[in-house]
Amino acid sequence: MFTILENKPLNSAVNKLIIKAEQIASSAKAGQFVVILIDDKGERIPLTLSDWDKQQGTITLIAQIAGATTKKLSQLKAGDSIAHILGPLGHPTETEKIGTVVCVAGGVGIAEIYPVAKAFKEAGNRVLSIIGARTQELLILQEEVKRFSDELFITTDDGSLGRKSLVTEPLKELFSSIEKSTHTKYPDLVYVIGPVVMMKAVSDLTKEYSIKTIASLNPIMVDATGMCGSCRCSVDGKTKYACVDGPDFDAHKVDFNELSQRLRLFNTQEKTVL
Amino acid sequence: MRKNPATLEMQKRLSSFSEVSLGLTKEQAKEEAGRCLQCKNSPCISGCPVNIQIPDFIKMIKEDRPEEALKKILEKNNLPAVCGRVCPQENQCEKACVLQKKNMPINIGALERYVSDYASQEQGIIENKAKKDKVAVVGSGPAGLTCAADLAKSGYAVVIFESLHQAGGVLRYGIPEFRLPKKILDRELEYIKSLGVNIKLNALIGRTQTIEGLFKEGFRAVFIATGAGLPQTLGIPGENANLVYSANEFLTRVNLMKAYQFPEYATPINIGENVVVVGAGNVAIDCARIAKRLNKNVTLVYRRSENEMPARAEEVTHAKEEQINLKLLTQPVKIITDEKNFIKEIACIKMELGDADASGRKRPVPVKGSEFNIKADTLIVAIGQNPNPLIPALTKDLAINKNGTIVVDENCMTSIKGVFAGGDITTGADTVISAMGAGKKAAEEIDKYIKHNL
Numbered sequence: 074m075f076t077i078l079e080n081k082p083l084n085s086a087v088n089k090l091i092i093k094a095e096q097i098a099s100s101a102k103a104g105q106f107v108v109i110l111i112d113d114k115g116e117r118i119p120l121t122l123s124d125w126d127k128q129q130g131t132i133t134l135i136a137q138i139a140g141a142t143t144k145k146l147s148q149l150k151a152g153d154s155i156a157h158i159l160g161p162l163g164h165p166t167e168t169e170k171i172g173t174v175v176c177v178a179g180g181v182g183i184a185e186i187y188p189v190a191k192a193f194k195e196a197g198n199r200v201l202s203i204i205g206a207r208t209q210e211l212l213i214l215q216e217e218v219k220r221f222s223d224e225l226f227i228t229t230d231d232g233s234l235g236r237k238s239l240v241t242e243p244l245k246e247l248f249s250s251i252e253k254s255t256h257t258k259y260p261d262l263v264y265v266i267g268p269v270v271m272m273k274a275v276s277d278l279t280k281e282y283s284i285k286t287i288a289s290l291n292p293i294m295v296d297a298t299g300m301c302g303s304c305r306c307s308v309d310g311k312t313k314y315a316c317v318d319g320p321d322f323d324a325h326k327v328d329f330n331e332l333s334q335r336l337r338l339f340n341t342q343e344k345t346v347l
Numbered sequence: 348m349r350k351n352p353a354t355l356e357m358q359k360r361l362s363s364f365s366e367v368s369l370g371l372t373k374e375q376a377k378e379e380a381g382r383c384l385q386c387k388n389s390p391c392i393s394g395c396p397v398n399i400q401i402p403d404f405i406k407m408i409k410e411d412r413p414e415e416a417l418k419k420i421l422e423k424n425n426l427p428a429v430c431g432r433v434c435p436q437e438n439q440c441e442k443a444c445v446l447q448k449k450n451m452p453i454n455i456g457a458l459e460r461y462v463s464d465y466a467s468q469e470q471g472i473i474e475n476k477a478k479k480d481k482v483a484v485v486g487s488g489p490a491g492l493t494c495a496a497d498l499a500k501s502g503y504a505v506v507i508f509e510s511l512h513q514a515g516g517v518l519r520y521g522i523p524e525f526r527l528p529k530k531i532l533d534r535e536l537e538y539i540k541s542l543g544v545n546i547k548l549n550a551l552i553g554r555t556q557t558i559e560g561l562f563k564e565g566f567r568a569v570f571i572a573t574g575a576g577l578p579q580t581l582g583i584p585g586e587n588a589n590l591v592y593s594a595n596e597f598l599t600r601v602n603l604m605k606a607y608q609f610p611e612y613a614t615p616i617n618i619g620e621n622v623v624v625v626g627a628g629n630v631a632i633d634c635a636r637i638a639k640r641l642n643k644n645v646t647l648v649y650r651r652s653e654n655e656m657p658a659r660a661e662e663v664t665h666a667k668e669e670q671i672n673l674k675l676l677t678q679p680v681k682i683i684t685d686e687k688n689f690i691k692e693i694a695c696i697k698m699e700l701g702d703a704d705a706s707g708r709k710r711p712v713p714v715k716g717s718e719f720n721i722k723a724d725t726l727i728v729a730i731g732q733n734p735n736p737l738i739p740a741l742t743k744d745l746a747i748n749k750n751g752t753i754v755v756d757e758n759c760m761t762s763i764k765g766v767f768a769g770g771d772i773t774t775g776a777d778t779v780i781s782a783m784g785a786g787k788k789a790a791e792e793i794d795k796y797i798k799h800n801l
Binding site: 096100110115116117141142159162295296299303312335338 | 580611
């Protein structure tokens, strides 16, 4: 059993939970995730580790209410517990010093970019972050991401905060200003996490400029230990298991259309319980 | 006459996940035990990978002493209720039985099951003199459980690390309720825990904790028994289409997560009306029979003929009784999808049998110009499993063979001192009982190793 120390809504659709999980906290690295199972009748769902504290022995999970399980999760209170948490899972993000890194995230993906931006910054990189959401209310962790970014760009679909655009717009402008400049260099890496359409749009853009881009994929998983193949995705024409081969992959080689189709596999079943 | 257990009536079979084989009654068991010739040289024992003293326990059944019979079996076998149900006795003890010559071997499997079901399970004796040395077992499948139980009996403090949220490995996620009720598995696990074995769930060795870390925590030896959990794929176009499942995913959703009780259990399973299963081993048959119980039209596609099917004959018979269509000498070549990437049809080709291959079975050869399509809105691929690659990938200096199995010497030790391995992770996919045999041998070797290195 894993005790919840804190569960608070960050907005109407997203909750932040701090959970006692000493062993996971002690092994966690940026880019990794856990699988949780609220109770024995529950579903195993993957959630990115948004933060952890080795001293306190706690992990932070940020969950968007998207299905029956996350809804239930949002209703738990401090003192309640989660029956099972497995982790940390997946390869940690490679965050050594390479120069300039652009971190792009949309929606609840911001919770997942935060530890990555932090790790890149702590490794000595120049970090530019672009975070976006549909509207101001849904934009989370602005201060946290800002703390580890040399520059922060904010976009919202409705213009209620930051710029009224998709996250690709500031990125596009950054690239074209560099193109015109004689003394600035293209970033060494773009890291992207968020909805599949967004990751695809970012990937398509960076491909034009041949900028190495890593996407953190979020397919449906069951065991998340490389056993069931539910999370398989096509990368460079080969089948990969996001749970053990990823979740980070070279975005330019990912078949995002297939990923987005596979994410709709259980739509009918999920609707019946919501 | 050989006594065979009755089976559940067909109506109930197809409308539930209740166990199909009903087991022998007391009278039947006593009568069957009475047929045993009590051969002096006991060929049956040599047919058993864990050397159960078969004639002894059969004699106790005949004399109506099932509790003693259970004790006798438990001397060698820590999972009798499981083995009585899922061992391929026809290839082991029963094959060696002298009555096999008359085609009427003693029904040893059914007798073993009778004993374990009938006799109230004896709880292990934990004299608990402070257990001395700590041993870690990675994986709670048949190999891990057997090794852990034997080591506990020899006085070690054993901790099993299991990555899933329930113990049992393939016995839990792989074998369906109607062949191995989970209540029975739970009872076997209770017995093993009663011996003093501690099972730590949600612990993925390699990530949550490393093997190196286990030694730092004071474990004297580690036994890796992570099995063959990596699904093999057909390698044909369209395999990542929606509603194409690996057998592992299908079985895990249904058996472990109880998707057949959705939404009471939160994990869904989405399958269409026309389900095709590719493969002909026990796993394929299990998948087909599950799909049948979910009320679907089920076709089993296999590239050889019925004679070569690797599944147990009993399972094939059950599948046929349950009206699973067999489409033999057929090989899928391509998956055809709709615009949303859901499977629609499977393009197949007819096969014929040629010369025998290395396995001794006739090699299937495609028949030119015999292409045809099967309508399918779900495909389950059950053509075998490879060794689980996770621990080898995350453990420095652990040597593996070309086929992904872990290298072990004749003492079950891997390339790392004090780290042992056994079961499917060293042999590739095999039976429950051979994994148990390997777990038993490893327990002996670990005991020797620790005593030698005091």
